Amino acid sequence: MQLLETALVRPRQVPDARRTLVCLGFCGGGAGVYLRWADTMPPGAELAAVCYPGREGRFLEDFAADWDALAEDALAVVTAVEGPYVLFGHSMGGWMAFDVASRIEERGGRAPEALVVSAANAPSFGLTVRDMFPAQQETDEQLMDWMRAFGLLPEHVLGDPDLAEMALELMRADIRVRDTFYHREGAKVSTPLQILSGADDDIIDPHVADHWRKLSTGDFRHDVLPGGHFYTPDIWSGLPSRITALHQD
Template sequence: MQKGSSAAAVFRPRPRPRADRVLVCLSYCGGGTVPFRQWAEVVPDDVELALICYPGREARFGVPFARDWVALRDDAVEAVRGLAGRPYTLFGHSMGSWVAFEVAAQLERLGVAPPMELVVSGGTAPHKRELRDDVPRSSDSDEALVAWMREFGQMSPVVANEPELRRMAVELLRADLGVSESYRYAGGTRARVPLRLLYGTRDAEPFPVVEQDWKSLADGGFEAHQLPGGHFYETDVWAGLPRRFLGSAAKAGRSGALS
């Protein structure tokens, strides 16, 4: 992690320093913390929402993009490590599901308290990381990346119609795609905490296949839930997504409760 960037890497929409536990969120390719901020309105009162900001965006705009997958993982590890003093759930969407999986494994190697639960959303399993046909490549043209972001709701009409904002969005997506393309799963890496999979009914890959692939990496218990919608689910589902996996503190504290 870049020197002096640790504090900026964690954004708390509604700080709750006395909360019993923390929901830590890792974003998708080309994303930041903004899509997750609305969850501060729906998490239980005993939960603090902590959003990890990758380099090169938002409060870390002046920090260079991660040069490769290991750099991004290690940056996220340092941010999450600072939150591990309380019980926490680690959530990642799309590319963030791989980041969350690898961060949990790396924290275990470092002897840092693991998450109570690992929630992977909208992502294929790391050892089945073949590039999907519906995902663009870092080598694609600016026009192709803009078209993809608009189709998948990652670029508003306001941004699309403002050249400088559009350029920044394309630059960010291209950088994250390059990092994602450099990811290589290391054989033997496992999820040793309870793992919960969320996946859309209209997402690109068949749910039974994605479910079985993730289950094969889960040593600490496993659950899978198919949710309405595509890669980002239906709007109301995304807005209330934490309700789908955050239970009471007593329930969350039971290790290995999934099956």
């Protein structure tokens, strides 16, 4: 219970919610990047975002040492969520969502109603050059430019050297974890899988749907959306409207 108080952020509780959208963060992004979606959730659905160790409400904790440590931490949070839920992850968070969902199924846990993976190549190829962005060798200035370009640095952070330094530390911690990623042999999911990708996202393999389909034995769909890695601003701000499972009775 204590873990949920700091590791699961609910911006707006919905009494008698039919399901919860549980979001896992991407590289350099905390739980806060998802909170504005609370205004776009369909009736009967509640938004929750997982806070990884070392940031936001868990800033006193050490960052996860590697991929397995972060996956087990996220697994503990997700499995403590009450009621039906849909698991979502964007970019690195998409790999995390898949890994967590597959571990839940392997251990006989309560699987999500659906798994939604956004802007992520199939993990079965492991960590490829295509996926290693931003990279460890990039300078602080390059990382700041990357975060600024994708809207990860609010104005109050840009104007505060201490906050900017913390953002860089968080980004580098996530890059280190991402670079220890590996696909567990045989890992698959049976829960319905929805893949989202940007029409202009050059990070995503052209055959991404075929590759992901091989990792799921359940229902599958692939939606191509306007824009690049974070779609267009309008699409990103209303992305829950594109998640099929949230609109089912």
